[in-house]
Amino acid sequence: MRSHTVVDSPFGPLTLVAEGEALCGLYMERQRHRPEESTFGEPGSGAEVFARTEAELKEYFAGQRHEFTVPLSFGGTPFQRLVWTALCEIPYGETRSYGELADLLGRPTASRAVGLANGKNPIGIIVPCHRVVGANGSLTGYGGGLDRKRYLLDFEQEHGTLF
Numbered sequence: 147m148r149s150h151t152v153v154d155s156p157f158g159p160l161t162l163v164a165e166g167e168a169l170c171g172l173y174m175e176r177q178r179h180r181p182e183e184s185t186f187g188e189p190g191s192g193a194e195v196f197a198r199t200e201a202e203l204k205e206y207f208a209g210q211r212h213e214f215t216v217p218l219s220f221g222g223t224p225f226q227r228l229v230w231t232a233l234c235e236i237p238y239g240e241t242r243s244y245g246e247l248a249d250l251l252g253r254p255t256a257s258r259a260v261g262l263a264n265g266k267n268p269i270g271i272i273v274p275c276h277r278v279v280g281a282n283g284s285l286t287g288y289g290g291g292l293d294r295k296r297y298l299l300d301f302e303q304e305h306g307t308l309f
Contacts, residue, residue, distance in 0.1 A: 148187030153200045156207055157294055161186065164195045168219035172269045179266050209305035212238035214272045229263035236277040239306040243281045
């Protein structure tokens with residue numbers, strides 16, 4: 147059973163979607179590949195995972211959190227889930243190219259498939275698809291928009307050390 151809520155962020159409202167006690171979606175306004183709101187479930191139930199996610203997001207945007215611990219639930223194809231899991235291994239403040247990610251997955255010729263899976267990441271920010279860049283370090287597509295991607299990358303560079 148899915149449920150959802152909306153929380154504030156520096157990017158404006160974020161829609162959090164839960165399935166049971168796990169987060170299965172985090173969507174920005176005007177995000178590419180944002181599902182129909184009818185798939186988000188009823189508002190409000192799942193309060194524990196929503197409260198925990200909101201608290202961790204506040205810590206992240208305050209520069210006090212580098213890793214998220216909320217339980218996650220991925221839909222998607224087996225390959226997409228593999229890519230999304232690998233995204234969580236990219237350290238805070240670092241980037242990887244699509245090709246590097248494909249190599250890490252043992253599929254060196256799959257950089258385009260990695261890019262497509264990356265673009266359909268259903269749990270933005272927490273599953274850090276913003277940390278994937280072009281082979282030459284250039285910013286390439288981001289479902290939330292390139293301005294948000296640049297903001298997140300710059301933010302993480304600025305807050306790379308926790309005291």
